[in-house]
Structures are given as C-alpha cells and as structure tokens.
Amino acid sequence: MKRKVYAIILASGKGERADSKVPKQFIEISGKTIIEHTIDAFEKNELTDEIFILIEPSYREFIEKILLQNRYSKVSKILYGGTTRRESSFNGVNEVPEADAKILIHDAARPLVSDPVITNCIKALDSNDAVNTAIPATDTIIRINSFNYIDNIPDRSFMMQSQTPQAFRSSLIKTAHSLAQKDNNETLTDDCGLIVRYGLADVFIVKGDTMNIKITYAQDIYLAQKLFELRSQN
Numbered sequence: 001m002k003r004k005v006y007a008i009i010l011a012s013g014k015g016e017r018a019d020s021k022v023p024k025q026f027i028e029i030s031g032k033t034i035i036e037h038t039i040d041a042f043e044k045n046e047l048t049d050e051i052f053i054l055i056e057p058s059y060r061e062f063i064e065k066i067l068l069q070n071r072y073s074k075v076s077k078i079l080y081g082g083t084t085r086r087e088s089s090f091n092g093v094n095e096v097p098e099a100d101a102k103i104l105i106h107d108a109a110r111p112l113v114s115d116p117v118i119t120n121c122i123k124a125l126d127s128n129d130a131v132n133t134a135i136p137a138t139d140t141i142i143r144i145n146s147f148n149y150i151d152n153i154p155d156r157s158f159m160m161q162s163q164t165p166q167a168f169r170s171s172l173i174k175t176a177h178s179l180a181q182k183d184n185n186e187t188l189t190d191d192c193g194l195i196v197r198y199g200l201a202d203v204f205i206v207k208g209d210t211m212n213i214k215i216t217y218a219q220d221i222y223l224a225q226k227l228f229e230l231r232s233q234n
C-alpha cells in the first residue's frame with residue numbers, strides 16, 4: 001500500500017537576521033511571496049499528498065488570503081508554530097495521524113527547492129527512516145573553542161552543509177520530538193539533529209542542490225531573485 005506523504009512547511013520564524021519589515025517568508029520576489037514559491041514546489045510534486053503550514057498566529061489572515069488566491073489543492077492544515085524552530089516542527093509532526101506516513105519537513109525560507117530533490121527524499125524513505133539533503137561544504141569548516149581559538153579542522157572531504165527537506169517515517173520523528181520535549185537542550189537547529197542526538201536511526205544523505213539556499217540575511221533575498229531569473233531561463 002502506498003504510504004501517505006506529508007510536507008510540513010515551517011513559516012513561523014521572525015526572520016531577525018534578514019532585518020525586514022515582515023518576516024522574510026512573506027516578502028515578494030519574482031512575482032510572488034517567498035512562501036508561495038515554497039508551497040508551489042510541494043503542490044506541484046506528484047508524490048506529495050498533503051501540505052501543512054506552520055505560521056505565527058498574527059499571520060493567519062495573510063496566509064489565508066494567499067491560499068485562496070492560489071487555490072492550492074494539497075494544503076490541508078494551517079497550524080501555529082512555537083517560539084523555536086523545533087517547537088514549530090513538533091507542532092506540525094504531531095498533526096500527522098498515521099504512524100508509517102512519510103513526512104518531509106522544509107524551511108519556508110528555501111523557496112528554490114527543486115522537484116527532483118523532493119522526489120528523491122520521498123523515494124529514499126522506501127529504504128530509510130531518516131533522510132537529510134546536503135551539499136558538499138565549500139568553505140573549510142573550523143571547530144572553535146569557547147575562547148575563540150581553533151580547536152580542530154575536520155577534513156573537508158567529509159564535511160557537508162545540511163539543507164531541507166529532511167524526511168522521516170512519521171513514528172520515528174514523533175519519537176524524536178517527544179524525547180526533545182523532555183530535554184532542555186535547545187542547541188540543535190534541525191530535525192535530523194534530534195535523530196542523531198538520541199541515536200534513533202541512521203540518517204541517509206540525499207544529494208541537495210546549491211540553488212536551494214536558505215534566505216537568512218537581507219542579501220539572500222537579492223540572490224534568490226537572481227536564482228529564480230536564472231532558473232526561468234533554463
């Protein structure tokens with residue numbers, strides 16, 4: 001039987017580092033808001049069944065207007081996020097009813113996610129319970145100590161930059177999040193981090209995409225705009 005595929009889009013952040021009037025996911029680039037580009041990617045993906053969107057409550061009207069305008073057929077839940085990304089993700093994951101569904105968790109701030117990357121994550125869940133998309137690190141990564149000196153320099157050939165989507169069997173990611181709820185360590189920044197911390201599964205790597213940038217700083221908004229232009233030329 002086909003396992004149901006849910007895409008959880010995290011759009012409940014404030015975007016403090018981007019320093020814009022509205023959170024970055026609601027800024028317009030290339031004809032629509034960043035979050036619309038992100039939703040479009042999953043709406044168009046043939047293997048995705050349902051989409052949940054996590055937002056901050058004060059953006060409810062805003063998002064409802066966007067949904068009406070676009071007539072998305074897969075967006076089935078608008079949910080409220082928490083004060084951290086982990087809480088937002090927890091709130092989304094807990095709304096998936098099935099234990100063996102496939103869940104993709106994705107940053108709203110990555111509007112350039114490609115269809116093959118989404119499909120590859122979903123397919124990788126046929127033989128893995130946890131999947132991370134990643135690209136080879138381009139900068140050398142240095143580990144530092146608390147005195148601001150280099151501690152060590154890991155071999156770059158083994159270093160990768162983690163992206164989203166990250167994809168999981170629903171029962172596994174629910175277990176990870178319930179363990180994290182009882183833990184007051186908030187140093188991890190993503191969902192695969194929870195799987196690794198609690199040693200719950202091997203996390204398989206799917207090849208990511210250098211275009212799939214996360215809009216973090218104001219300059220990334222310009223960069224994303226250019227990348228959309230580039231993509232429309234191909």
Ligand code: CTP
Pocket residue numbers: 010011012013014015016017018023025054081082083084085086088089106107108109110214215216
């Ligand atoms: N996110 C979320 N809920 C939070 C924090 C983050 O849903 N409480 C989402 C963001 O909306 C974003 C994704 O998680 O799509 C990645 O987080 P990040 O890039 O850190 O976004 P922000 O937290 O909004 O930005 P900043 O850290 O600069 O404030």
Ligand code: MG
Pocket residue numbers: 013085
């Ligand atoms: Mg953040």
